[in-house]
Amino acid sequence: GENVEQHPSTLSVQEGDSAVIKCTYSDSASNYFPWYKQELGKGPQLIIDIRSNVGEKKDQRIAVTLNKTAKHFSLHITETQPEDSAVYFCAASGSGGYQKVTFGTGTKLQVIP
Amino acid sequence: GAVVSQHPSRVICKSGTSVKIECRSLDFQATTMFWYRQFPKQSLMLMATSNEGSKATYEQGVEKDKFLINHASLTLSTLTVTSAHPEDSSFYICSAYTGGSYNEQFFGPGTRLTVL
Numbered sequence: 109g110e111n112v113e114q115h116p117s118t119l120s121v122q123e124g125d126s127a128v129i130k131c132t133y134s135d136s137a138s139n140y141f142p143w144y145k146q147e148l149g150k151g152p153q154l155i156i157d158i159r160s161n162v163g164e165k166k167d168q169r170i171a172v173t174l175n176k177t178a179k180h181f182s183l184h185i186t187e188t189q190p191e192d193s194a195v196y197f198c199a200a201s202g203s204g205g206y207q208k209v210t211f212g213t214g215t216k217l218q219v220i221p
Numbered sequence: 222g223a224v225v226s227q228h229p230s231r232v233i234c235k236s237g238t239s240v241k242i243e244c245r246s247l248d249f250q251a252t253t254m255f256w257y258r259q260f261p262k263q264s265l266m267l268m269a270t271s272n273e274g275s276k277a278t279y280e281q282g283v284e285k286d287k288f289l290i291n292h293a294s295l296t297l298s299t300l301t302v303t304s305a306h307p308e309d310s311s312f313y314i315c316s317a318y319t320g321g322s323y324n325e326q327f328f329g330p331g332t333r334l335t336v337l
Contacts, residue, residue, distance in 0.1 A: 144328070151227075151314050151328040152265070197264060209255075209316075209326060211264045 110135040112200050114212030121188050122220050129215045131198035132180040138200040141174060141181050142209070146195045155196075156183070188219045223249050225317050227329035234305055235337055242300045242332045244315030250295035251317035255326065256288075259312040271298045305336045 111134040121127050133141075139160035144152035158165045158172045158181065165172050169188075174181040185192055198212040224247040234240050244254055252273050257265040269290050270278045277290035287309075289301040302309055312333055316326040 140325075142325070149331070149333070151225075151331040154325075154327060157325070208267060208270070213264050 110138055110200055110208075110210040112198060112210050112212040114198050114215060116215060117213065118216045118218070120218045120220060123188060123190060125188055127185045127188050127192070127217055127219075129183045129196055129198065129217075130180060131182070131200075131212050132178075133200040133210075134179065135200070135202075136176075136179065137202055140201045140207075141172070142199050142201070143172060143183050144197045144199065144211075146197065146214075148194075152197060185217075188217075190219050190221050193217055193219045223317065223319050223327040225251075225315065225327050225329040227315060227332050229332060230330060231333045231335075233335045233337065236306050237304055239301055239303045240305055240334060242302075242313055242315075242334075244298045244300070244317070244329050246296045246317040246327075249317070249319055251298075252295060252320065253318040254292060254298040255316045255318070256290060256298075256300050257314045257316070259314060259331075261312075265314060268300075302334065305334070307336045310334055310336045 114131045142157035143155050145155045146152045156167050156170050156172050158174050169186045171184040196215045199209045201207045201209045226245045228243045254271045256268045258268050259265050267280050268283045271290045271292040273292045273295050279285045292298040312331050314331040316328045319325045
């Protein structure tokens with residue numbers, strides 16, 4: 109089955125700096141890679157996703173890159189703000205109807221004002 | 222985005238009792254819903270896949286007789302934790318598949334279960 113590894117487990121940045129979270133996956137058949145933000149006591153919220161036919165996607169301060177050859181993908185948050193503090197999960201999934209989503213282990217991001 | 226709700230948000234029960242958690246897709250029909258369990262400071266672990274009108278598919282190691290899943294309609298799935306014990310205390314989260322060509326799932330807000 110799919111195995112997703114995520115690094116780092118914790119990340120502290122100064123407000124305004126950039127944050128980068130990296131993930132690797134094992135199943136070359138995976139072609140959908142969502143990122144979720146989870147605040148304390150709440151469910152995960154989809155913040156951005158990328159599909160295998162795209163190498164990079166950007167949405168305001170958030171960007172995701174995908175390298176299918178190397179089987180890794182990354183989340184980039186620029187100009188971080190205190191409200192970006194949360195746990196971020198990467199995930200990988202196949203396509204063609206519903207497929208199991210395999211989550212990474214999570215990264216706790218702390219943005220220091 | 223698609224909205225998924227869960228009820229209750231928090232429940233405390235005595236050991237040996239059963240607890241039912243509801244998951245609803247509010248603005249779309251979900252043929253497939255997923256149930257996850259999350260222990261403190263850990264990732265989400267898939268428990269089962271729930272398909273409308275058919276039996277749920279459980280992940281390895283998840284007791285189907287303990288975690289009863291019913292998906293009676295396209296907007297509602299329920300998880301019943303039977304004969305709950307303190308080790309069942311956890312954060313239970315559902316998600317719903319929107320039916321797109323990629324596996325886009327939207328998550329509910331979660332239910333905190335505490336078994337005394």
